Amino acid sequence: MATVRTPAGAGDAGPSQPAGAAGPAAAGLPLAGGGGIAGARSLRRMARAITANRKATVGVVLLVLFTFVALFPGLIAHDNPQAEIYPRGLGPSAQHWLGTTSFGQDMFAQVVWGTRPVLLIAIGVGFLATVVAMLIGVAAAYLGGAWDGTLNLITDVLLVIPLFPLLIIIGSYLHGAGTAVMIAVIAATGWSYTARQLRSQALSLRDRDFLSAAKVRGERPLYVICVEIIPTMTSLLVASFLTNALYAVLFSSSLQFIGLGNPNVTSWGTMLYWAENNEAFQTGLPLWIIVPGLCIVALGAAFALLNYAFDEIGNPALRPVKRMRVTKAAAITTPDQRRRLRVKRTG
Amino acid sequence: MRFVLRRTGFFLLTLWVALTLNFVLPRLMPGNPATAIIGKFKSGISPQAVKVLEEQFGIATHQNIVAQYFAYLGNVATFKFGVSLTTQPGASVGRIVLDAIPWTLGLVGVTTVLAFILGTGIGILAAWRRGGQLDSLIPPVFVIMTVIPYFWIGLVLILIFGVKLKVLPYFFSYSYAMTPGFNLAFIGNVAEHAILPAFTLLITTIGIWILTMRNTMITTLAEDYVRMARAKGLPGHRIMLDYAARNAILPNLTGFAMSLGFVVGGAILIEEVFNYQGVGYLLLQAVNNDDYPLMQALFLLITVAVLLAILLSDLATAILDPRTRGAG
Numbered sequence: 001m002a003t004v005r006t007p008a009g010a011g012d013a014g015p016s017q018p019a020g021a022a023g024p025a026a027a028g029l030p031l032a033g034g035g036g037i038a039g040a041r042s043l044r045r046m047a048r049a050i051t052a053n054r055k056a057t058v059g060v061v062l063l064v065l066f067t068f069v070a071l072f073p074g075l076i077a078h079d080n081p082q083a084e085i086y087p088r089g090l091g092p093s094a095q096h097w098l099g100t101t102s103f104g105q106d107m108f109a110q111v112v113w114g115t116r117p118v119l120l121i122a123i124g125v126g127f128l129a130t131v132v133a134m135l136i137g138v139a140a141a142y143l144g145g146a147w148d149g150t151l152n153l154i155t156d157v158l159l160v161i162p163l164f165p166l167l168i169i170i171g172s173y174l175h176g177a178g179t180a181v182m183i184a185v186i187a188a189t190g191w192s193y194t195a196r197q198l199r200s201q202a203l204s205l206r207d208r209d210f211l212s213a214a215k216v217r218g219e220r221p222l223y224v225i226c227v228e229i230i231p232t233m234t235s236l237l238v239a240s241f242l243t244n245a246l247y248a249v250l251f252s253s254s255l256q257f258i259g260l261g262n263p264n265v266t267s268w269g270t271m272l273y274w275a276e277n278n279e280a281f282q283t284g285l286p287l288w289i290i291v292p293g294l295c296i297v298a299l300g301a302a303f304a305l306l307n308y309a310f311d312e313i314g315n316p317a318l319r320p321v322k323r324m325r326v327t328k329a330a331a332i333t334t335p336d337q338r339r340r341l342r343v344k345r346t347g
Numbered sequence: 348m349r350f351v352l353r354r355t356g357f358f359l360l361t362l363w364v365a366l367t368l369n370f371v372l373p374r375l376m377p378g379n380p381a382t383a384i385i386g387k388f389k390s391g392i393s394p395q396a397v398k399v400l401e402e403q404f405g406i407a408t409h410q411n412i413v414a415q416y417f418a419y420l421g422n423v424a425t426f427k428f429g430v431s432l433t434t435q436p437g438a439s440v441g442r443i444v445l446d447a448i449p450w451t452l453g454l455v456g457v458t459t460v461l462a463f464i465l466g467t468g469i470g471i472l473a474a475w476r477r478g479g480q481l482d483s484l485i486p487p488v489f490v491i492m493t494v495i496p497y498f499w500i501g502l503v504l505i506l507i508f509g510v511k512l513k514v515l516p517y518f519f520s521y522s523y524a525m526t527p528g529f530n531l532a533f534i535g536n537v538a539e540h541a542i543l544p545a546f547t548l549l550i551t552t553i554g555i556w557i558l559t560m561r562n563t564m565i566t567t568l569a570e571d572y573v574r575m576a577r578a579k580g581l582p583g584h585r586i587m588l589d590y591a592a593r594n595a596i597l598p599n600l601t602g603f604a605m606s607l608g609f610v611v612g613g614a615i616l617i618e619e620v621f622n623y624q625g626v627g628y629l630l631l632q633a634v635n636n637d638d639y640p641l642m643q644a645l646f647l648l649i650t651v652a653v654l655l656a657i658l659l660s661d662l663a664t665a666i667l668d669p670r671t672r673g674a675g
Binding site: 153156157160161162164165166168169170171172173174246250253254257258259260272276281282286289290293296297300301303304305308 | 357360361364365368369372373376490491493494495496498499502503505506509510609612615616619620630631634635637642643645646649650653654657
């Protein structure tokens with residue numbers, strides 16, 4: 001195994017790896033190998049993989065839909081979501097597809113305009129947390145020694161501190177966190193799980209020949225990390241982005257629901273906050289709670305489905321239905337994942 | 348022994364980090380949050396409380412930050428958490444927290460045990476009847492459950508059973524008309540109020556037990572000793588329980604030990620949605636009222652519970668499964 005040079009062969013990470021999920025997931029996606037033709041080919045291959053995989057198709061369709069709505073909300077809903085200009089508490093009608101809120105705002109406009117902050121937070125956190133995790137995880141594995149010990153300890157400590165209560169405390173000191181602050185806070189507290197995975201992956205690469213070759217050539221550490229190590233982790237990075245995006249959707253909506261977001265920004269979580277504060281159920285406006293909730297579920301499902309699908313695409317062993325269940329199922333019960341799932345429970 | 352020492356050391360380190368976070372966070376924020384509070388509640392809080400608050404958050408004291416830090420650590424070590432500012436003005440934080448704990452332990456504790464037992468049982472059956480109806484239902488349902496915000500499930504259940512069908516109460520832990528007391532009527536009332544929050548908690552937490560048990564059990568079912576038991580012609584239920592399940596239950600057991608730590612702070616939003624006056628509800632009340640002393644104490648309580656449980660589950664794994672000791 002140690003002599004395999006191709007990045008795509010980096011799958012077998014060895015038994016010492018704590019995050020078992022990294023093993024199957026690590027078999028890299030087809031990488032764009034420099035030239036334009038190769039890039040186009042791998043893009044086409046990716047497109048074919050997405051259309052062939054049902055989970056991927058559904059995930060991509062949902063994500064494209066939400067992205068479109070987030071980019072052009074004005075095309076879909078003509079009302080100002082904050083304007084309190086209509087009769088209060090109307091039921092669904094041709095004018096107001098979802099009715100109006102207790103403040104006389106158009107609920108459909110709120111749902112449509114509310115997409116943008118949620119999607120921004122999801123993408124922002126997914127990106128930022130992955131970058132932080134990559135820097136820390138790969139640096140720990142590559143530098144080794146005391147660096148590894150220290151960075152690993154920081155990662156472990158952050159991994160066990162209950163995340164949601166911590167977010168609540170920070171949110172409470174901040175008084176109405178806007179989108180940017182929300183991204184920063186969730187990413188700053190949520191990178192540890194990915195960092196651990198990436199570190200194990202990088203560790204498993206440490207003694208490979210192509211890295212020794214790079215060192216013998218006298219390449220600088222930064223070059224080795226960026227050009228030799230990181231490309232082998234593409235599928236792990238994609239998985240990390242999707243997982244963190246999913247958690248960002250859930251965490252930010254939960255924080256907004258309890259009033260720790262900026263209540264004047266229209267988003268699904270703040271809709272739920274105002275709905276709950278105005279007793280939407282008791283006043284006959286159940287859609288005020290049901291629709292934003294369903295949107296959260298749908299966006300979360302898009303990220304989750306893509307995550308599962310990329311695992312299957314990147315790792316052919318997972319693909320056949322019968323086999324898939326076993327491996328997939330085994331992959332989800334590593335201690336880390338169980339801990340992570342339980343961490344989520346706190347929400 | 349080395350393993351035990353390492354895990355204990357890690358526990359102490361994490362505890363220290365949590366304590367320090369509690370101290371540092373308000374001081375890092377733009378504009379000391381406590382200053383704003385004191386301004387906001389100028390007339391509402393006693394001069395004595397203001398003084399305590401100023402000490403806790405390092406305003407207008409002549410102590411340098413190091414001295415403040417050690418004073419803070421000393422207060423925590425002796426369980427001096429100060430007095431509540433706004434939630435129950437003047438009452439000691441310790442008292443308020445102690446009043447909330449039984450409600451959370453009752454609701455979340457009982458539900459956690461129930462979810463563990465039911466989930467493990469279903470997991471055993473699903474693995475035993477591999478590919479059956481129950482078994483093929485589990486993965487997709489699990490995927491769906493991971494993307495639903497738990498508080499929203501609670502809200503939907505309130506809509507269905509509380510508002511539409513009007514069959515179950517969904518506000519507070521007992522009817523306001525009741526006088527708390529140790530009698531059947533009151534206990535029945537409390538139980539009735541616990542049904543919806545408990546059910547919400549159950550359906551949101553049971554999946555992980557089912558899945559873990561099922562997956563480990565599938566692995567053990569392929570072991571030689573299970574085949575041997577079959578060859579000997581032992582009855583199915585004996586193979587299932589004594590041979591396969593018994594060897595597969597370790598991850599669930601250690602997971603259970605860990606989940607006990609999450610009992611204290613594990614249902615913050617569910618308690619909020621049902622206005623159930625436990626620790627999580629109290630935390631959000633403290634947050635909404637800017638009651639920082641109460642908030643800090645609750646965060647510490649929740650964190651310590653989780654850390655202790657993780658330590659215990661690590662130690663339990665080491666005792667139950669000797670193979671892990673070396674790996675630590």
